[in-house]
Amino acid sequence: MGIQAPELICIGSSGTGKTCLIKHFCDSKFNSGYQATVGVDYGFKVQHLNGIDLRVHLWDLSGSSEYFEVRNELYPKTDGIFIVYDITNSASFESLDYWLKEISKYSTTRPVIFIVGNKIDLQQKRAITLVDGKTFAHNNKCGYFETSALTGEGISEMFQELLFNIMNKKTEQSTGGLNKSKIL
Numbered sequence: 001m002g003i004q005a006p007e008l009i010c011i012g013s014s015g016t017g018k019t020c021l022i023k024h025f026c027d028s029k030f031n032s033g034y035q036a037t038v039g040v041d042y043g044f045k046v047q048h049l050n051g052i053d054l055r056v057h058l059w060d061l062s063g064s065s066e067y068f069e070v071r072n073e074l075y076p077k078t079d080g081i082f083i084v085y086d087i088t089n090s091a092s093f094e095s096l097d098y099w100l101k102e103i104s105k106y107s108t109t110r111p112v113i114f115i116v117g118n119k120i121d122l123q124q125k126r127a128i129t130l131v132d133g134k135t136f137a138h139n140n141k142c143g144y145f146e147t148s149a150l151t152g153e154g155i156s157e158m159f160q161e162l163l164f165n166i167m168n169k170k171t172e173q174s175t176g177g178l179n180k181s182k183i184l
Contacts, residue, residue, distance in 0.1 A: 006079040007079050009074055009075070016119075020150075024149050044057050050164070059074050079166045081112075085128070088125040118147050130146065143165065
């Protein structure tokens, strides 16, 4: 089978660590110099998954409302979306409903969606419990992971599971199968 190219979008409130998660996945390192994403940033990584080479396209979208039109242009062609919130910031968790509504309104592909609680290296400042995060994801039929862009904890696993679910969904669509995607 030739190389496949899933399209992933990363969204969420500003300051939740979206860019750092993507950079850690692509480059296996943490960048401590915070700079807000202006509009959109792009990255890719060739990832091997279950005998298939994937050229993963990653779109890092600004959480600022002024870039809504940029996000709106990318939703229709995406295979997967991960919505990032900061486990130490209640407002970023409360904004998850907004992001799901935006996806529902503008996505035409019914993408695989994961909720990602980031900054688990800051457990002493945790404002959102693991149970609350998992419950929200479950109630909205989304996968759930917690990560740390600083330490790298959970990042590879989250991307592997997201890509697995995307490829499983594509296989189901092409074969008409009834396999269930693995959602945590």
